[in-house]
Amino acid sequence: MDNFRSPTFFVKSDKQRGILDEFHRKERQLCEAYHKNRPLCFHARSHQRTHPGKARLGHRDADATVQSPLLLGVADGVSQVEEYGIDAARLPRELLRNCQDLGMVQLLPSSRVSHTSYKGPIPLLKRAFERTQAYGSTTVVLAVMDNSTRIHGKLHPMIAVITVGDCELLILRRCRGRQSQLQAVFHTEMQRIDGHVQTPLQLARVDSRIDPDFDEELTIEVIEKGSAVHCISAYEGDVVVMGSDGVFDNLFLDEVADLCNTALPPGRNWAASAKELDHLARSIVEASHRKSQRGPSGQYMDAPIGPGGKMDDTAVVVGEVVQWTEEHERQCKAQPAPISWLLTGLLPTCGPCCERSEDEAWDLED
Numbered sequence: 001m002d003n004f005r006s007p008t009f010f011v012k013s014d015k016q017r018g019i020l021d022e023f024h025r026k027e028r029q030l031c032e033a034y035h036k037n038r039p040l041c042f043h044a045r046s047h048q049r050t051h052p053g054k055a056r057l058g059h060r061d062a063d064a065t066v067q068s069p070l071l072l073g074v075a076d077g078v079s080q081v082e083e084y085g086i087d088a089a090r091l092p093r094e095l096l097r098n099c100q101d102l103g104m105v106q107l108l109p110s111s112r113v114s115h116t117s118y119k120g121p122i123p124l125l126k127r128a129f130e131r132t133q134a135y136g137s138t139t140v141v142l143a144v145m146d147n148s149t150r151i152h153g154k155l156h157p158m159i160a161v162i163t164v165g166d167c168e169l170l171i172l173r174r175c176r177g178r179q180s181q182l183q184a185v186f187h188t189e190m191q192r193i194d195g196h197v198q199t200p201l202q203l204a205r206v207d208s209r210i211d212p213d214f215d216e217e218l219t220i221e222v223i224e225k226g227s228a229v230h231c232i233s234a235y236e237g238d239v240v241v242m243g244s245d246g247v248f249d250n251l252f253l254d255e256v257a258d259l260c261n262t263a264l265p266p267g268r269n270w271a272a273s274a275k276e277l278d279h280l281a282r283s284i285v286e287a288s289h290r291k292s293q294r295g296p297s298g299q300y301m302d303a304p305i306g307p308g309g310k311m312d313d314t315a316v317v318v319g320e321v322v323q324w325t326e327e328h329e330r331q332c333k334a335q336p337a338p339i340s341w342l343l344t345g346l347l348p349t350c351g352p353c354c355e356r357s358e359d360e361a362w363d364l365e366d
Helices: 013-017 051-054 079-084 089-108 112-117 122-132 216-226 253-263 275-288 327-335 338-348
Strands: 024-031 040-049 063-067 071-079 136-146 160-162 168-171 183-187 203-205 226-233 239-243 314-323
Touching: 040 063, 040 071, 040 136, 040 275, 051 314, 063 089, 063 314, 071 239, 071 314, 089 122, 089 136, 089 203, 122 136, 122 160, 122 216, 136 168, 136 239, 160 168, 160 216, 168 253, 183 226, 183 253, 203 216, 239 253, 253 275, 275 314
Parallel strands: 024 226
Antiparallel strands: 040 314, 063 071, 071 136, 136 160, 136 203, 160 226, 168 183, 168 239, 239 314
């Protein structure tokens, strides 16, 4: 197993604190092409699997995913914390569950609460982390469907993306009409300290055994000052692929695009089915794992981090952007969020910490 690389390492507070400005991004990609001015949402499926090579060595899957009509997410737990008796999967799962619950309250297009409580992806992720209790460390990427943005008074849905660490997201679009191939229009960059594969930027809660200098305020600082935030115009038919580093360390972007075009070929006049998205998600995971298998000639296939890539937990969410419908509304309301989220959304803001700043306001009107 000469291509078995070390697991992701926990990065201590002093190492993270000094490099947040290097990673922080706030960017908008606005496209004013023809838009139907209707609310949009995601139709998504996910798949995750521990690499067979890691499973044989007794490693457990520490990835987590969430796919809901208005929020998608992948979180990759840092496996090194298991050396201290901490379940590496608990924090990423709890974090994404909280993100989903918050999204249920803040993002519904028809909800009065949504228009008053959604302040942007940074406050959403910050509040979701503050509501967690688990110990551990994780990287994360979220895609939030923001139906509150208006341009010249007309609705212009945007996908707000926030990343911390080396999970990655890719958006593909048929730029030349339905008969054209899907092509990449946006992708995030991995946030890795000193460029090392094993040391991504992280959200953590640990005790003094792991990091004597740990202060949870640093994790809040990582979200506020170290995260990369992008806001991209959303259009029906866009395909979002997001995954852990086990996907994007092993597959080149054009390989992911090829898999998407095979599963979702040009010329379609209908949205992808759940079965098609399931198949695509599985295909991406399987293709990632094949990179660490020798070919007939005994050689490894090339990968972004080198021949053979790496054996790793692999999680992927694939989603198509579709119109928001009454059925989506019923599905969301059938899964009520905790009453604490609802009460929080209805209460008036309490000052600058609760207000959307100019940087976080995705209002693009003149």
